[in-house]
Amino acid sequence: MKPYLMESEEEARRLVAQARAHPVSQHLVTTGLSEGHAALDAGCGPGVITAVMAHQVGPSGSVVGLDLNPERLAEARASCEPLPNCRFIQADVRTSGLPDACFDYVWCQFVLEYLPRPETALAELVRMTRPGGRVVVSEVDGVGTFNWPMSPVVQAGIPKFLQALASTGFDIHAGRKMYHLFRHAGLKDVRVHLSPLWVVAGAADSRLMRDWSIRLQTLEPVAAPAFGGLEAYREFSQAYLDLLCDEDALKYSVLLVTEGRKP
Numbered sequence: 001m002k003p004y005l006m007e008s009e010e011e012a013r014r015l016v017a018q019a020r021a022h023p024v025s026q027h028l029v030t031t032g033l034s035e036g037h038a039a040l041d042a043g044c045g046p047g048v049i050t051a052v053m054a055h056q057v058g059p060s061g062s063v064v065g066l067d068l069n070p071e072r073l074a075e076a077r078a079s080c081e082p083l084p085n086c087r088f089i090q091a092d093v094r095t096s097g098l099p100d101a102c103f104d105y106v107w108c109q110f111v112l113e114y115l116p117r118p119e120t121a122l123a124e125l126v127r128m129t130r131p132g133g134r135v136v137v138s139e140v141d142g143v144g145t146f147n148w149p150m151s152p153v154v155q156a157g158i159p160k161f162l163q164a165l166a167s168t169g170f171d172i173h174a175g176r177k178m179y180h181l182f183r184h185a186g187l188k189d190v191r192v193h194l195s196p197l198w199v200v201a202g203a204a205d206s207r208l209m210r211d212w213s214i215r216l217q218t219l220e221p222v223a224a225p226a227f228g229g230l231e232a233y234r235e236f237s238q239a240y241l242d243l244l245c246d247e248d249a250l251k252y253s254v255l256l257v258t259e260g261r262k263p
């Protein structure tokens with residue numbers, strides 16, 4: 001089993017395109033990232049958001065990008081090379097090895113959804129945050145399932161697809177669970193911000209089509225058994241891509257950004 005479900009040769013390109021399509025700078029500002037902060041981007045991937053954070057904290061601040069995957073980190077280091085206030089470390093977000101209370105602001109996007117026990121990672125994010133600092137988790141909720149109308153192949157396939165993902169520990173509803181987890185982690189002033197991840201009334205653009213084509217292909221080894229074999233899974237994948245470019249169908253997905261203050 002791959003440590004990260006979505007790992008593939010095209011994953012870095014997919015993540016860069018996704019991060020550029022959904023700019024997070026407003027979420028970072030709204031949840032309190034400020035000039036001079038020492039900040040963490042936990043599960044930073046290829047570093048697109050780390051760079052945005054580095055600009056927002058400015059020369060008097062600093063950002064650490066943390067990721068488990070050495071290839072993602074190499075890409076992040078290369079793209080953030082001109083930014084002297086960024087550094088990167090290879091670590092597991094659940095056991096980072098970083099000191100207690102070393103950050104003013106901790107950001108973690110699209111990582112906890114992959115972890116079977118997200119509360120362990122959240123406790124580690126809280127541990128690294130100084131009293132008064134903020135922990136912010138950005139997650140999907142029901143991604144890819146809010147569509148109408150759906151063909152019978154898509155309708156019948158989505159529960160199988162979700163069941164296969166769940167068997168790996170991936171939680172499609174991670175976003176809605178963060179408020180409860182934040183409260184139980186002892187965080188205060190917990191707030192949740194909801195925004196669209198995409199709203200496609202008609203045909204999806206080439207970026208979203210490519211994103212889903214990579215996702216569906218990468219997940220073949222995990223999902224095909226739930227469909228009784230590769231052929232049936234590929235039929236579902238094609239029907240899903242057809243839905244994405246259906247001019248008469250609505251497709252949307254939401255992002256939930258949850259923030260809390262460490263007391």
Ligand SMILES: C[S@@+](CC[C@H](N)C(=O)[O-])C[C@H]1O[C@@H](n2cnc3c(N)ncnc32)[C@H](O)[C@@H]1O
Pocket residue numbers: 003004015019042043044045046049066067068069072091092093094108109110111114
């Ligand atoms: C979907 S990507 C999100 C990247 C970035 N946060 C973004 O929003 O573009 C998930 C990232 O989390 C990393 N990851 C997965 N499990 C991890 C763990 N246990 N510790 C640290 N990083 C992890 C993966 O290597 C990958 O780069």
